[in-house]
Amino acid sequence: MSQNAVESVESFRARARTWLSEHMPRLDDRTQPESPDPDDDSHEWKRARELQQLLYQGGFAGICFPREYGGLGLTEAHQKAFTEESDGYEMPLLLNVPSFAICGATLLDMGGEDQKRDRVGAAIRGEEVMCQLLSEPSGGSDLAGLITRAERDGDEWILNGAKTWSTSAYAADWGLCLARTNWDVPKHQGLTMFLVPLKTPGLTLNRVRMVNGSREFCEEFFDDVRLPASSVVGLVDDGWTVASRQLFHERNAVGGGSPYVSGSGNLRATPHPSPFEVARASGRAADPRVRELVGEYLALKTVHEQTVGRVSAAMAAETLPPAGSSLLRLLHAEYMHLMDDHAVRIAGAGIATGIGSEPGVTGWTATGFLMRQGVSLGGGSTEIARNIISERLLSMPREPAPDRGVPFNQVKRVSG
Ligand SMILES: Cc1cc2nc3c(=O)[nH]c(=O)nc-3n(C[C@H](O)[C@H](O)[C@H](O)COP(=O)(O)OP(=O)(O)OC[C@H]3O[C@@H](n4cnc5c(N)ncnc54)[C@H](O)[C@@H]3O)c2cc1C
CATH class of the missing domain: 1.10.540.10 (Acyl-CoA dehydrogenase/oxidase, N-terminal domain)
Structure with a gap:
């Protein structure tokens, strides 16, 4: 086939099937190397x-x-x-x-x-590997109000400030970091996006332990981190344009609509059992109430999958603006909440004690439930998604913002 001819999906699928069977390890055969330190992934x-x-x-x-x-x-x-x-x-x-x-x-x-x-x-x-350095200790929803600063010094930039909740930053090589480069203009107009190496002098990274024991989040402190001019992504002081695109991709990815995701299943080795799996593992699949809960879960799962296809196609065809990704982001959280809630209802006290033929499955239900609220925050909160849907898709009035149009150095802030 010539370089320019596009291979048909069916031919690509057949080739992938053969290659996968010959080269990719099967999940069943996976042998996890034992680590002496459970925190070391x-x-x-x-x-x-x-x-x-x-x-x-x-x-x-x-x-x-x-x-x-x-x-x-x-x-x-x-x-x-x-x-x-x-x-x-x-x-x-x-x-x-x-x-x-x-x-x-x-x-x-x-x-x-x-x-x-x-x-x-x-x-x-x-x-x-790359990660996102957006949220700050002073708050994540008001991203444009961030206070990490980058100052020009000849051909270089000097970065000072702090970021937090950076997923997997400890395992990453580079981070997309939004910083304030101009304090004399309204908040959206004085930001610049930088590509920051995670291992560089002046950058201190700590891992944060969460309630479920995971240490996947990090916080970073920048003390006079020097960056070359080539670190700027997009234009200086036009970082909001870059960040807006990044947030679009984030909502799309979190909502399940990204074309850049390959493979499916649990992102982490930690299992996250569905109500269907818990019903089977707990031996309660014949209980009419349990069947009702599983049915509700499977119905929303189907609605979620169909909506992802429909909204993604509409955004690709530009019949829906990029803000449509907030629909996916919101529905994903609703779907995950229902999944976690119903799994816990079905497992009952078994989430603490382990029941049925596979006590591990009900145990994992508890661990999954501990991250329930994270689903409505990671990828931008569901409240913000609702704001975007109302303002940009339904043309409802904009939320009042006392700092709109005000130079950032004149905006009242609690700290910084
Ligand atoms: C699983 C997960 C992964 C994450 N990964 C990353 C990452 O890789 N990189 C990164 O930079 N950040 C990451 N975050 C942080 C995430 O982006 C923030 O948690 C999110 O933007 C909310 O910010 P906040 O936690 O500071 O809450 P705040 O902004 O302080 O908000 C607190 C509450 O107030 C509500 N609220 C705030 N403003 C409004 C408003 N205008 N209208 C209505 N309600 C409002 C919020 O919805 C929320 O419920 C992650 C978070 C989670 C949970």
């Missing part, structure tokens, strides 16, 4: 990079990323076919979000040629 990240390298060598990496940056330049339908075929195989799922679906996608839309070639290319080859 470095083997999972090493494994994800190895699997990505395998996909790259086999010609199945970066399916929807353009060829010039190391991808295959194929369509969402090709990606969907590959994801379906990869079910049952080990996949580098850890790399999907935020590295590919948010950071890679944002660089593709907003980055310079060098950034796209170097960073996106290295991610597709399984050599590098």
